[in-house]
Amino acid sequence: MTDLLTLLVQQSVNGVYLGCLYVMVALGLTLIYGVLNQINFAHADFVTVGAFAALFTATRFGTKVLGLPDTGAYLLSMVAALGAGALLGLAINAAVFAPLRERGDELRPLIATIGVSVLLENFQLWLLGPIPYQFDSPFSLETIRIGRIFFTAQSVLVVVAAALAIVALYAFMKFTFLGKALRAVAQDRETAGLMGINPNLLIALTIVIASALAGVGGALLGPVLVLTPFAGATVIVKAFAIVIIGGFGNMQGTIIAGLLVGVIEAFTVQYLGSGLIDLVVFVLLLVMLVVRPTGLIAERKEENV
Amino acid sequence: MKRIIWSFALAAACAIAPLSAGAQERVIRIGVVMPISGPASYFGVMGREGIDLALEQFKAGVNGYRLQVQYEDSACSPLQATNTVKRLLDQFKPHIVIGEECSDASLAIAPILEQAKVVQLNAGSVTMKLTESGYKYVFRIFPNAEQQSLPLAKVAYEKLKARTAVILHEKTNAGNDNAEGFEKPFVAMGGKVLAKIDFGRDVNDFTAIATRIASLGKVDVLPTFALEGQTVRLSQALAQARIVKGGGGNAVQMGSIWLPYGYDQKAGQASEGYVRIVQFDPTENRKVVQDFIKAFRVKYGADKVPTHINAHAYDAILLIVEAVRRGATDTESIRDRFTKLKDVEVTTGKITFDAKGQNSDLSVVHFVETQKDLSWKGLNWQ
Amino acid sequence: MSARLVSLLIAILVLAALPWLLPTPYWRGILVLCAMNVLLALSLNLVLGYTGQLNLGQSAFFAIGAYVSTILVKTYAWNFWLASLAAVAAAGLLGLALAAFAVRLRGHYLAIASLGFAVITYQVLVNWEKVTEGVRGIYGILPPVASTTGLFYLVAGITLVVYVLIDNLMRSPVGDTLRAIREDEVSAASLGVNGALWKAFAFGLGAAIAGLAGCFYPGFVGTLVPDAFNIIESFTMMAMVIVGGMGTMIGPVIGAIVLTFLPEVLRDFGEFRLMIYGLALTLVVLFMPGGIVQAWRTLLRSR
Numbered sequence: 007m008t009d010l011l012t013l014l015v016q017q018s019v020n021g022v023y024l025g026c027l028y029v030m031v032a033l034g035l036t037l038i039y040g041v042l043n044q045i046n047f048a049h050a051d052f053v054t055v056g057a058f059a060a061l062f063t064a065t066r067f068g069t070k071v072l073g074l075p076d077t078g079a080y081l082l083s084m085v086a087a088l089g090a091g092a093l094l095g096l097a098i099n100a101a102v103f104a105p106l107r108e109r110g111d112e113l114r115p116l117i118a119t120i121g122v123s124v125l126l127e128n129f130q131l132w133l134l135g136p137i138p139y140q141f142d143s144p145f146s147l148e149t150i151r152i153g154r155i156f157f158t159a160q161s162v163l164v165v166v167a168a169a170l171a172i173v174a175l176y177a178f179m180k181f182t183f184l185g186k187a188l189r190a191v192a193q194d195r196e197t198a199g200l201m202g203i204n205p206n207l208l209i210a211l212t213i214v215i216a217s218a219l220a221g222v223g224g225a226l227l228g229p230v231l232v233l234t235p236f237a238g239a240t241v242i243v244k245a246f247a248i249v250i251i252g253g254f255g256n257m258q259g260t261i262i263a264g265l266l267v268g269v270i271e272a273f274t275v276q277y278l279g280s281g282l283i284d285l286v287v288f289v290l291l292l293v294m295l296v297v298r299p300t301g302l303i304a305e306r307k308e309e310n311v
Numbered sequence: 312m313k314r315i316i317w318s319f320a321l322a323a324a325c326a327i328a329p330l331s332a333g334a335q336e337r338v339i340r341i342g343v344v345m346p347i348s349g350p351a352s353y354f355g356v357m358g359r360e361g362i363d364l365a366l367e368q369f370k371a372g373v374n375g376y377r378l379q380v381q382y383e384d385s386a387c388s389p390l391q392a393t394n395t396v397k398r399l400l401d402q403f404k405p406h407i408v409i410g411e412e413c414s415d416a417s418l419a420i421a422p423i424l425e426q427a428k429v430v431q432l433n434a435g436s437v438t439m440k441l442t443e444s445g446y447k448y449v450f451r452i453f454p455n456a457e458q459q460s461l462p463l464a465k466v467a468y469e470k471l472k473a474r475t476a477v478i479l480h481e482k483t484n485a486g487n488d489n490a491e492g493f494e495k496p497f498v499a500m501g502g503k504v505l506a507k508i509d510f511g512r513d514v515n516d517f518t519a520i521a522t523r524i525a526s527l528g529k530v531d532v533l534p535t536f537a538l539e540g541q542t543v544r545l546s547q548a549l550a551q552a553r554i555v556k557g558g559g560g561n562a563v564q565m566g567s568i569w570l571p572y573g574y575d576q577k578a579g580q581a582s583e584g585y586v587r588i589v590q591f592d593p594t595e596n597r598k599v600v601q602d603f604i605k606a607f608r609v610k611y612g613a614d615k616v617p618t619h620i621n622a623h624a625y626d627a628i629l630l631i632v633e634a635v636r637r638g639a640t641d642t643e644s645i646r647d648r649f650t651k652l653k654d655v656e657v658t659t660g661k662i663t664f665d666a667k668g669q670n671s672d673l674s675v676v677h678f679v680e681t682q683k684d685l686s687w688k689g690l691n692w693q
Numbered sequence: 694m695s696a697r698l699v700s701l702l703i704a705i706l707v708l709a710a711l712p713w714l715l716p717t718p719y720w721r722g723i724l725v726l727c728a729m730n731v732l733l734a735l736s737l738n739l740v741l742g743y744t745g746q747l748n749l750g751q752s753a754f755f756a757i758g759a760y761v762s763t764i765l766v767k768t769y770a771w772n773f774w775l776a777s778l779a780a781v782a783a784a785g786l787l788g789l790a791l792a793a794f795a796v797r798l799r800g801h802y803l804a805i806a807s808l809g810f811a812v813i814t815y816q817v818l819v820n821w822e823k824v825t826e827g828v829r830g831i832y833g834i835l836p837p838v839a840s841t842t843g844l845f846y847l848v849a850g851i852t853l854v855v856y857v858l859i860d861n862l863m864r865s866p867v868g869d870t871l872r873a874i875r876e877d878e879v880s881a882a883s884l885g886v887n888g889a890l891w892k893a894f895a896f897g898l899g900a901a902i903a904g905l906a907g908c909f910y911p912g913f914v915g916t917l918v919p920d921a922f923n924i925i926e927s928f929t930m931m932a933m934v935i936v937g938g939m940g941t942m943i944g945p946v947i948g949a950i951v952l953t954f955l956p957e958v959l960r961d962f963g964e965f966r967l968m969i970y971g972l973a974l975t976l977v978v979l980f981m982p983g984g985i986v987q988a989w990r991t992l993l994r995s996r
Contacts, residue, residue, distance in 0.1 A: 013526045020518045027516070045801060105979055112800050113747060117935050118978040120928050124971030128348060132964050136353040138540030140577040147579060149551045149558075156551055157518075231515045232540035236350045240513035243812060243924065250805045275519035276526070280510045281482050285816040288809040295806050296794055348967045384966065389830070389916035394722060398960070401719035415830050419916040422833070440832070482819065484828055 012154050017272040023161040025268025026168040027230065030223035031238075032245040032252075032260050033171065034216035040255030041192045041212040043112070044103060047119040050238030050245065051126040052094050052217050056087035056224020057233055058134065061141045063087075076144040084225040091221020095214040098122060103213060104206065123239070130235035139233040146229035164226050171219060172261060188212060192255070244284075247291045338379045339635055339645075341628075342399040344392055344410030344420065350512070351387035353538065354412035354435060354620055361617070361624030362409070364603075364610055369628070373635045378628070385411055389419035396420045400427050406642040407432055409627045412620075414438035414484035421446050430646050432630065434623040437485045442669040448642075450649050450668040452626055452659070454590065456485070458673055459567040460492025462588060463534055466678060467493075468500045470690075471563055471586070473531035475503050477524050479545065480536040482509040489536040489567060505530060514541065517548035525552045533564045539574050542566065546581040556584030568676075571618035575685045585681040586690070591619035591659045592677070594687065603658045619659065626657035701857070708849045712842040721841040725913055727953040728848040729906050734933040734945035735855060736902035741931070742940035743863065744895045745875035747800060750791075750807030751930050753814035754784040754900040756922035758907020760818060760825060763834055763917055773837045777908040781901050788900020792893035811924050818919035828919060836912030848909050855902060860942050871895060875940075936977050938984030947985050 035049050060083035067086075068079025102118045145159035179185035187203045188211070224238075231237040248267050252259030267287055274286045343362060345355035362380060369378055381403045383395035392411050399405050400423075408424055411417045412435035424431045425446050433441060433451040437459065442451055467473040478493060480486035486509065494504050505527045508520055524530060533555065535542055550558030557580050566587040572594075575582040593604055593616050603625060607617045617625075633655050634648035649668075654661045660675030679687040712721050733755060740748045758780045765776035791810055795803055818825045825831075838844050862868055870891055873881040878888045911917040929952065937948020955973070959966045981988040 009526070013522065016522045017519060020516075020522055023518070024516055039801070043801075045804075102975065102979065106982075112804075113741075113931075113939075114935065114978050114982060116804070117928075117932060118975045120932070121971045121974030121976075121978065125968055125975065126971075128964070128967040128971065131348065131352060132968065136350070136356050138353075138543075140543070142579070147547070156553075158551060230544075232544060234350070234353070234540065237515075239350075240515060243808070246805050247809060250802065250809075254801060272519040272522075276523045280508055280514065280520055281820060282816070283514075284511070284812055285820065288812045288816070291809045292806060292813070295798060295802065295809075347964055384960070384964075388920060389918060390726075390914050390921060393914055393916075394719070394726070394957075395960075397719040397722050398957075401717040415828075415916060415918045415920070418830070418832055419914065422915060482828055484830065487827075487829060 013276070016155055017276050018269055019155060019157055021269030021272035022265055023157060023165060023268070024271055025265035026161075026165045027227055028241065028245060028248055028268055029168050029261055029264035030164070030171070030226060031220065031241050032248040032264050033168075033175070033257070034219045034223075035245055036249045036252065036255055036257060036260040037175070037216040037219070038213055039249065040257070041188055042103065042107075042209055043255075044115045045112075045119070045246075046098065046103075046213075046216075047116060047242070048098060048123040048126055049216070049220055050242035051123050051130075052091050052220035052238070053224040053227060053241070054130065054233075054235060054238035055094060055126070056091050056221030057141065057228035057231065057237060058130070058139070058224070059090035059221065060084060060087040060225035060228055061139060061233070064143075080143050080145075080225075084222055087221040087225035088218045089221070091224070092214050092218040094221070095217025096210070098217070099210045099213040103209070107206075107209070127235050127239065134235060136234055141228040141233050143229040160226075160229055164230070167222070167226050171222070172257075175215075175257065184208070184211065244287060247287055251291055251294050336377065337375055337640075338377045339373075339407070339631065339639075340403055340405045341378060341380045341631060342396070342403055342405035342408040342410075343380055343382045344385045344395050344399070344408055344416075345382065345412055346387040346416075347382065347384040349386045351413060354387075355384070357618055357620040358409075358412065358435070358624035360607075360611060361621040361626075362628055364607060364621075365625045365628035365632075367610070368606065369632055373632050374638070376635050376640070378631070378635075381405070385416055387411070387413040387416055389415050392416035392420050393423060396423050400429065405429060407631060407645050409434060409624070412436065414441070414488070417441055421449055424448055429642050430649065432627050432649075434627045435620065438488050442667040446668070448646060448668075450664055450670075452630065452657075452662055452670045453623060454568065454673060454676065455669060456488035456492040458669075458676075459588065460489050460534075461496055462676070462678075463565055463567065464493050464496040464500070464502075466586070467532045467534070467565060468497060468502050471532060473502060473563070475505050475528070475530050476532045476534060477505050477527060477530050478507045478534050478536075479520070480507070480509050481538065481541065482511050486536045490534070493534045510537075510541075512538070512541070515544065517541075517545045518551070520545070521548040521552035521554060524549070524554055530554065530562045533562055535564055535566045536569060539570055539577070542570060542574065543578045546578045546585070550581035555581070557581040568619055571620070572616050573618075575681045575687070579685070582681045582685065583683055586678060588676055589619075589679055589687075590673075590676050591617075591622040592675075592679070592687075593617065595675075597656070599656055600658050622658045626659050626662075629657045630655060630662060704853060708846075708853065711849075712845055718841055721845060722913070723953065723957055725841060725845045725848055725909075727950055728845060728852050729909055729913070730930075730933060730949040730953045731946050732848070732852045732855060732906040733903055733930050734937065734949040735852070735859060736899045736906065737930045738934050738939065738945040739859060739895050739902070740899040741934055742945070743868070743871045743875060744892050746795070746892060746896060747804040748807045748896070748899070749804045749924070749927050749931065750809075750811035750814075751899070751903050752922045752924060752926035753807075753811040754788055754903035755907045755910070755926065755930075756814055756818060756919075757784045757787060758904030759910045759917060759922070760907075761904075762908040763831055763911045764824060767831060767834065773908075773912075777905070780908050781904045784904020784907065785897050785901030789893055789897035791900075792896035795896065796889040796892045808924060808927070811922075811927055815919055815923055818922065825919070830916055830918035831911070832916055834911040834915055834917060836909070844909070844913060851905070855905070856942070856946070863942065867891075932974055936974070936981075936984055938986030941984075941986050944984050944986040951985065 038046055063086035064079040064083035068074045068082045106115045145163050148159035149156055188208050191205045191208050248263045252263035271283050274283050345358050346352050347355040385392035385395045407430040409432050414436040417433055417436040425448050431449045435453050437456045439456055478490045480490040549555045554560040554562050555564050564585045568588055568590045634645045637648045639645040639648045653663050661672040662670050663672040665671040678690040680690055682688050737751045740746050761783045762776045762780035765771040798806055819827050836844050838847055870886055874888045882888055933948035933952045934945045938944025959969055
């Protein structure tokens, strides 16, 4: 391979991997939006909590108490992160989304979750301190090389996990009764209610699934992020941009947008400068909104625009 | 409206109340302005540990004076820092203010303290402007950007025989100043800077940056100015891209006193060959250092090693204690004693202020290289 | 005398007395900050409360006001008032420009688009170093009046004028039109109202007022750095409007006062400060959906 080609391939690989990180965060956001038409601003903090839950499960419990090997402890920690995320989902639904749902406005849940985000971040700060935690998974220091192209084993894990999450969600939505019911609720809450579907339960379920996803995301991102109580907050605004570029509530769109943003970021670093990443991504966002306000993939539901 | 007026009146009462208390006691009042909440609390929380430890050690007082400290959370922001300094001046009437950590905030409070004629003792900002603006009440024990970057550039060119460099720095006041402080002398000596790569504090993944560096041709040194968390990720990415020695490459990553002891263990193999300046060195045998570490472990846990941020804050109190020992009783006499101090021994070295208030004694600053087993090897370069 | 005139007189008296009720430089500084925040909350309420446009990017216009006025004064030696006029115009025009395409968007799309605009503005401030000094910042900025009390009277006076103007505007047919658009844009359109035009008008006016607030900020702090305008500032403004009571005149004023003084009063709580702040914000939204104003009215009615 020529140098230039190697470089292009390498940056694309970097970009896809980065994109998968973003997808792991954005997927839950878009899932909630699709069913509930609400934004959970604290979503990224669930990622942080998931990362810490995983770290402490792996190092304090998995290897020390159970005597598991590193890989086993890390797998166990993913389960813990999933649980932590799900619990947070339950809590935020009970505390914020359920009480505010009746009033049907877009603004107050957003502000309330901003409050939750501030609370969570500073609670973790008080509990854990501001010094970055070192979270190395058994895969994060393993470099795989194919020719001159390199990537870490952790990045393979992230890509595989993102793909699995996507497939599982897709299958769940498409083939299970609950999934179908969820889609019905997303399309028309009242009619779905008349058909004997309890929308409240399903909305709770959606939030729990999305939050559990954020938790697992934390376990995967922990060994990648600079892990402080504010780690998740560094990706949340970009995750919103991705959700919008993909078309709010559209899962396929979110996935494509996430990968696109990741690749654009890698090439921005290469050719424009790493200080311009946010500028490029958000100009792209505004351009998208002008050119194609329904998102990358046209949707049947036009009422949001 | 009535309620609002009430709450204002109440607030005003709260504001005035502390003034009447404790007027008779002989105290040195020390205001500490640091980021205690929010992302920048990285500095403030560690600074507080160092100060609390020193206060405990001087609980009995110095020269008949008790040290009284009030912390204020300035969140690394000029607005918050100026607000909190005004609050301190109103309510606490400090003789001296320690702070801030972030350069913007330190610069923002300097004119206010200058006007109030209260000493500002800075232990964490690098910006040149702080001591170059002609303030009479500003003193800094932290090495400024030039003091940090110039020796790096010299060592890179003369000892490491480096001719090409890629400068990596966070996009902050401090990062910019350090990067420039390296670039100018390095280029003047005949070196070439292939790229200056900056990044926000919210960047987590450095693979794309490492890939870009690999595409720039032969790089000899990589001066890096970022906090520990990002530097760990950065070093790991550079190793994966086989740029630095730790990953089988040839380039040497260089750094300044930004990185605490223990960085090497966190970054692992990737940190092998890293050359950097250290000022606070926990392995140093000076008594003041070892005593500090011992006391720190008693207070905060046997497995903890203090960082340079802990140490600088601790030193700030040691320095005030020294001034009080020499007869300082208020802000003017503290200022006076500070200007006359010579080679005061503290954990981060020795302190002698120059005419601008900058610590000019850097005899303790030395170079170390990270070895294969992640230990430090001292290098005899000054 | 009408009731409105009486309340105006009372307001003037209270404003005049405030610096003497809080006679220390620190609290007077907080008063200046409070007046600026009231102005910002009023500007956002115009967009959010009266035309129902979810704008998460108000900090951008605050920033534009601050930077344009400061650069004109510092670099081009303009007179402060002339520079401020230009800054207000710049913020207003950029607001109109954003509105030109934002009026097509609704709800969360507009929210994220305006958020994106704020991020872009912030990034331009950071990266356009030749003009803005980037992260290095601009230092030694002087306020238009030297004393804190004077500055408070100035900003509070301007805020009061803006308040009266907006109040009158909302009582005029224009106010009815804006409210009609907020409630139901489609039926407003059927009555011959050009919704897009009026929404853009409100957006631009809101941006100009935020820019006006921005003119006073740099002189007050003395230092100007991009970090002062990160997106968190937009959320703070939004919180002020919501906590006080969106779509009412007095609500944002109360919200701004509460949220300026609350963090200061909480200072003694140290590291718990922001935890309490976050919790309080969530609880107010949950239990006072109409903000403090509505809660107060409900309380009065229940007696």
